[in-house]
Amino acid sequence: MAQSSPLDLYILIFGGSIAMLLLASGVVGFIFLYQRQIIRRDFAFKEAEAKHQQELYHGTLNAIESERKRLARDLHDEVGASLSALRLLVGQMQQRSNEDAIIEINSNKCKVLIDKTIDNVRRISNDLLPQGLEEFGLAYAVEGLCEKTMEISKIEISLRIEKMNSISTKISLNVYRLIQELLNNAVKHSEATNINLTLKIRNHILEIDYTDNGKGFDYAEAYQKRSLGLKNIETRTEMIDGSTKFETKPNDGLKLNVKIPLNANNQSQMN
Template sequence: MAQSSPLDLYLLLFGGTIAMFLLAAGVVTFIILYQRRIIKQDLIFKEAEAKHQQELYYGTLEAIENERKRLARELHDEVGAALSTLKLLVGQMHHNLSETEIFETNYDKSKLLINDTIDNVRRISNDLLPQGLEEFGLKYGIEDLCEKTMEISDISILLKFKVDFEADNRTNLIIYRLIQELLNNALKHSEATLVKLSLISIGNTMQIQYEDNGKGFDFDIAYKKRSLGLKNIETRTKMINGFVKFETKINEGLKLNIQFPLLPKVEVQQP
């Protein structure tokens, strides 16, 4: 027994060394595989983020092109058609100066047509640059937008505006467009009869809360279908370094929360 003890000791040391080596190799292998997994997940995340940013970019381009097409169509169909009709009426008046009744009828039609054309031009101009937003501020612009929405629909809008912060014109315009997009969606798609809208500033952070009692929708399906309204809201929110949260289900309306930091208005000094 005494002669076998050194051999047993050597075997024990050799076995322990092998076990330690295998354990160390296992730990190193685990760390390498874990790092590879982390790197792979990071690449997948970055690819998904890049794809998402690309979708937002193309969504913005698509929105701009659609807006241009809409304005071109309105100018052609409404203003262009009105001016063509007016030209025809003026020509008829020129040929019928001796016929007082026809002249007066065409004169009245022309006057009405001119008034309608002026209204259309003002509306299109307001779509491009909201009237009074720069002159009177965001509250005036939002209140005017809500009033016009209620005038042309059966939607009641409850507006709460508690913003004690004067932002720059660019931020005000983006906020206005966000509200405009939400109300347009309510008009066109939601079948809502009540909209609750609040704009509240706390310090240098602003929160926009929107809620309607419309028919709602499946958010995942709408987002995968590249819903232009959702993309526009998300894109404009990112433009002001904010984030947006949607809550909606079919037949349960839509709730939306937007938060973003407010930058102080920079006064431009005249030379």
Template sequence: MAQSSSVDLYVLLFGGTIAMMLLASGVVGFILLYQRRIIRQDLAFKEAEAKHQRELYHGTLEAIETERKRLARDLHDEVGASLSALRLLVGQMQQAPTENSLIESISTKSKTLIDNTIDNVRRISNDLLPQGLEEFGLPYAVEGLCEKTMELSDINIYLKAENLPQIDTKVSLVVYRLIQELLNNAVKHSEAGTVLLTLKTENNGLEIEYKDNGKGFDFAEAYQKRSLGLKNIETRTKMINGTTKFETKPNEGLKLIVSIPLN
């Protein structure tokens, strides 16, 4: 009887040991699987982040290349063409008979071409560095941009700039380009009649709030297609460590809040 109890005790101890070992193995296996899953998720996150950074980098290069192409096209098509025409007029003046009326006509055309060329050079210069941005600050430059946009479209733009501090020129230029992109999209795509644009300081940073009453769009679909306008806005914002928040639906206009740290 005692021998049977001893055997049962050994069996119980052996079975308990096996069960504990199986339980420990299960716990260790679970921990290893969980750690492996965490590592996979971390790698996937890092890969997605690296992909996003590459997209932003290429987006920045694409924006720079687009600006260069546009500048080259403007110089060739407008300034270059005007100078070529002016050269032809000067040649005609040299070959023309000494008739005051003909010389006066050629001279008038030459002056007109020179004036147009000066205007084009000023416009191209303003595109490279907006007029008044360095001298008078961001609100002055944005106000001029809004006035120019209203002259060229049927959109009413209401601008409100609330006690903005002095902002670094590089940041101001990026913000100006960002607002320019928004207004260009409003003119070309939104079919909006009214735009509300607010610039203010919020939490030691600059906050830009844009609203329009246009046709809106499906943000998820547009973002998945990597819409050029959205990409440019995101790229310009990321260049100055800012964040964007879009609120839009089809037929409900667009609201965008851009937050940019100023420290």
């Protein structure tokens, strides 16, 4: 058998090197594609999980609003009516027992207590289901909310609402809750003394502008901590396909712009 020439040996070494390089490239390519597929699956899983959590949160908010509506009507129709009837009976007792001073005194005490209870029932019912929202619209309900906030705090609220067409109940309720969250935060945390609030419709977009002179906060830090107030505002806006823009920093108050697109159904129908 003839001995291999140096050329054959070089060819063998070169061919083997090429084969090893191709094999290594194939292994690296397979690993890269496999890792890419894993990343895609992981991203799709996280995206689906986030979407599922968002749907759960939206469903929870909708369920809460439904339960609030039921409780508000039960309070108004049953508890409120019973208390009103009880007050009438106490008044009749008092008229028939004017000669008995003790009965008259106790009747007066009962009437005061019943009146306070009726007021509390109305307040709770209004918190659960905004008074006049379904009957008279968003502007009426927001005006009442601002008046109530000024009554219980030292905050002066400047409210401007441009003439609006009818807006769907879903959007109206979420906007009301959003504004309610802002005002509650202002009363409890911001130390604000002045609030400017504007609602207007431009090019089929409901726009809300809110500013206060409170102490403000670090938005990035609050967002990282997933502040419940911020989350409620953002989530309620997302539920009606809107967007939010916060501007704030410590000792510089808060500015918030909310834009909510309105279609023909949202503006002309009360769902």
